[in-house]
Amino acid sequence: MRLSRRTLLQCLAAPLAAWGCGRKRPPEARQVDLFIASDGDFLAFKPDNLTCPSGARVRLTFHHGGKFLSARHNWVLVHPGQMEAVDKDVDDNEGIVAKDDKRVIASTPMCDKGVTVMTQFTAPAPGDYPFFCSTPGHGECMNGVLHVIRS
């Protein structure tokens, strides 16, 4: 008995298709957009509490809402217990955070009044993560918490 090439291909394809259909596709990371701004020219974030699910792909937009003062601001997310140390370490560098700082989860660039900047990161394990502005002297007042919840 001679099988045609077409039949042979069909015989091979059927179990492969059945196997492929049975496999679960890896879940795609959920995309979450967060918005935060400085409270005008005041040293505070608005809002100062944010929430996102763990594992989500977070796109955070930060707007410098100031009108009068030339102070620059940014948004820096760090691991719990690291805010004060990171804040202190960047003091001598005009508040610029090193990209390879393992204590830092995400940060936006420094920006001037009226400017909007963005950063993207994957939300870490559930927990409360502090964020702050790393301009020298700002972190003490200008800070908040990102609540990462179970997805």
Add this chain to the structure above:
Amino acid sequence: MKRTRSTFAILAFVGFVLTPAASALAQAQLKAPDDVKTALRLLVQVSNDFKRQITNKNFTRVPHEFMEYTEAADALRSSTKDEPVAFKNRVDMRLKAAVGAYQKVSDMSAKETDVDKLMAEHAKAVTAMNALFDLFPANMRPDPNLPPPGRGGRGRASN
């Protein structure tokens, strides 16, 4: 002589009563109360930043704070630009005194590293700023001893 003295006393009394009354009237009719309130709060915020930089011994940052103080002062000038000339002049005069006092702290920080001496000079600057705040209605005056609104003063978030 006695009559002259009593006339003078009456005039002094009238002046004593009318001056604050005129001032209160001008204050009650501020053209841009929200902008004035914001500017006054900014002056307090920057004054507190001065204090923080001094106590943290970040003396090189103090001139930067002074620059911000002048920007907050500009915000106040701008917010009172449409006020009656007499009131505006009084604000300008006291604002100039406050800015001068903070400049003194800034200049001093270039050479002086004694925190107590700098804080004493800063206290004088706060007094000058309080004299400025006295020109505005009580409900508009920020408390110079309190940090700005927002998270300020509540310290660090869960660190």
